[in-house]
Amino acid sequence: MSRNHAGTAAIITGASSGLGAEFARTLAARGANLVLVARREDRLVALADELAAAHGVAVHPISLDLAAAGAVGTLAAFVRDRGLTIDSLVNNAGFGMHGPLVDADPARIDEQVRLNVGALVSLTREFLPAMTASGRGILVNVASTAAFQPVPTMAVYGATKAFVLSFTEAVAFETRDSGLRVTTLCPGATRTEFFEVVGTEEARVGRYQTPAQAIATAMRALDARRTPASVVSGAGNAATAVFARIMPRSIVVPMTARIMSR
Template identity: 60%
Template sequence: MSVQFAGTTALVTGASSGLGAEFARVLTARGADLVLVARRLERLEAMARELEARHGIMARVLGTDLGVPASWGQVRAFTDAEGVRVSTLVNNAGFGTYGVLAEADPARADEEVRLNVGALTALTRAYLPDLMSEGTGALVNVASTASFQPVPAMAVYGATKAYVRSFTAAVAWETRNTGLRVTALCPGATRTEFFDVVGSEHAKVGRYQSPEQVVRTAMRALDARHTPPVVVSGAANRVVAVLGRLAPARAGLPVTAALMGR
């Protein structure tokens, strides 16, 4: 049976496009009000108007850059000022970079860690007591199939997503008796703006999935009687994930490096 979110509020980061926008659409179709957070305020406002008209929900928007630590507290301050109690949190904001670490822009690498790890951790911590007390919503942290093995040429990205997967599984255990559904969503290559930001198609491994397919996987996990702490989207990606966990690093690294064009 599909979980309904009527009468609750979901906060979605990175909501201006891709997976974040699709999560927003699906959650409103199930009755949730929204708080949409991303850098591109105009896109958020357009989406909010569209979803309010289509589903009769209320959508609030906050344009801010979660790669800046000062914004993390700003998000909580915004929902408090609006009198919103968040029952579902989707930490989707993040980006990847491609290239060997020795040649990477240090500022860009630092930003990648701040957004993929710092913002996700800070927002999870800020809202977790509310999510647990409500016990009717969900925590979805977007990881990646890159989290299952070291990724040469995307060393920082792969490591940040390994953190997300490990962190989320631990939080799922800690909150297991609260009614909160917690999962780390691990998509592979997805037709979003991700590769435009990365700047290289070498970062793509395997067939593309659509945002609709990936979010459908997440919602099936949330609808399950026992939500898995980690869910991989796509059958082929699940095979890759299993192999990544079983293969010794010395054996897996050359294969991964070759797939990444290195």
């Protein structure tokens, strides 16, 4: 049964497109008021207008680079100024890079770690007290099937998503008695702008899913009587994740390297 989010407030990062926009549409349809965060203000405003008109919810867009210093504080002040108490958080913002680490731009590496890891942890810590006190909402941290094994040619990205998976599973255990539903969404290749940012589709593994399919997987987990601390979207992706977890790294890493260098 779909859970009702009427009267709650949710923050969604990376909300201007792809998985973030689909999360926004799904939660708005369930009655949640939203704070939409991304860098592209025009897209956020258009989505906010669409959701407010379609579902009668309050939608607050804020253009913000979460990798920048002080961004989380800016978002917290934005929320306070509007008198909002946050019940739910979807940490979706993030990006990947493809190629050998030795050739990667150091500044871009730092930005990737700040966004994929630093901002996610800081946002979770900032709003977790209100979310656990409410006990009505959800915490979703978006990882990837890259979280389950080292990924040569995407070494930093894979490591950041492994962090997200480990971090979220620990937070899910810590908050298990609060009523807050916590999960890590681990999608595989999804038809979003991710590979445009990466710069190549060589990083894609497996068949594409749509954002709607990935978010439906997350929502089924969150609607379940007992929400799992992590969920993989797609049966093939789930099988691959199990394989990566049970096989020795001496086998998994060279295999992953061959797949990534096709």
